[in-house]
Amino acid sequence: MSDQTADRARAIGTAGLSDALDKLGLPGAVPGIVPFDPRFSICGRAFTGQYEPVDALGGTVGDYIDDVEPGQIVVLSNDGRLDCTVWGDILTAVAKARGIGGTVIEGVCRDVADSLAIGYPVFARGRSMQTGKDRVRLAHTGRPVRLGSVLVHPGDVIRGDADGIVVLAAARADDVLDVAEGIERAEDSIRTAVAGGQRLDEARAQMGYHSLQTKAGAR
Structure with a gap:
């Protein structure tokens, strides 16, 4: 299905979009979340997921990936934690095979070499080898999450390039x-x-x- 708004956003870099957000007095620029390869470029609608610390009740890091539509951008918040990851090689392989547009993490990723090897774009605050299993669990998907100070709703337009990530709220994107x-x-x-x-x-x-x-x- 054609998405003219996302197509328009894809033709403009994050720098130009950030300037436009400033002009309109809107939030959306997300400092500090960067691609593992500066050649990575993403644009699509957000599929959101929120993580929380695991407790005595347990829980898993989630098996949501089959619910993500081709072209969507997976936006995951682990509240900026740097001590455990919420994305790795299996998710990378499945996301690439399903035609998912990329992944943006308020936190860190592991198995970076696999992402680079197959050209699947991941944007994150850093990288770590330490698993999220038994440390965090998926709290929910399909609800608003935060990338830094920017609130991301499902369906918002996510644009990423070598300079970082910009979020365009769906209601104001055009x-x-x-x-x-x-x-x-x-x-x-x-x-x-x-x-x-x-x-x-x-x-x-x-x-x-x-x-x-x-x-x-x-x-």
Whole structure:
């Protein structure tokens, strides 16, 4: 099924989307979650999962992967824990085979070499060998989770590239994209002018470069 909003987001880098979010005064940029390979690029709708510490009642790290649709981005919150992982080689292999678009973790991942070997994109706060089994359990899927300070709802647009992760709330995604596309056009005009011999400061001034991202009414 076509998703024109995600297609539009895919054509713009996270830097441009972040500038548009600033312009509109919206959250969405997620510092510190980065790809294991800077060539990884993802864009799709969020499938969310939340982890919590295991207790005497036990529980598992979850077998949700068969419920994720092709093209969706798996967004997992382990509340930023660095001492145990919630993603590894088996999930990587299944996700790749199912055509899942990528994985974003508020926490860490293991079996990184497998992700790199088959080109499955994982974005995380780091890497560790220590399993999440007997340390955390899957609390729920399909509910809002946090990536840093950004709340991610199921169906939000997730865009990731070498610079990191941006979240576009589904209800405002098209508004953000309208602004981001305008910023892209302005920056392209600057590049064209400079390539034609114009001074950079003059080209930037003509296109209002230094305020392209400034929130309306804020100076």
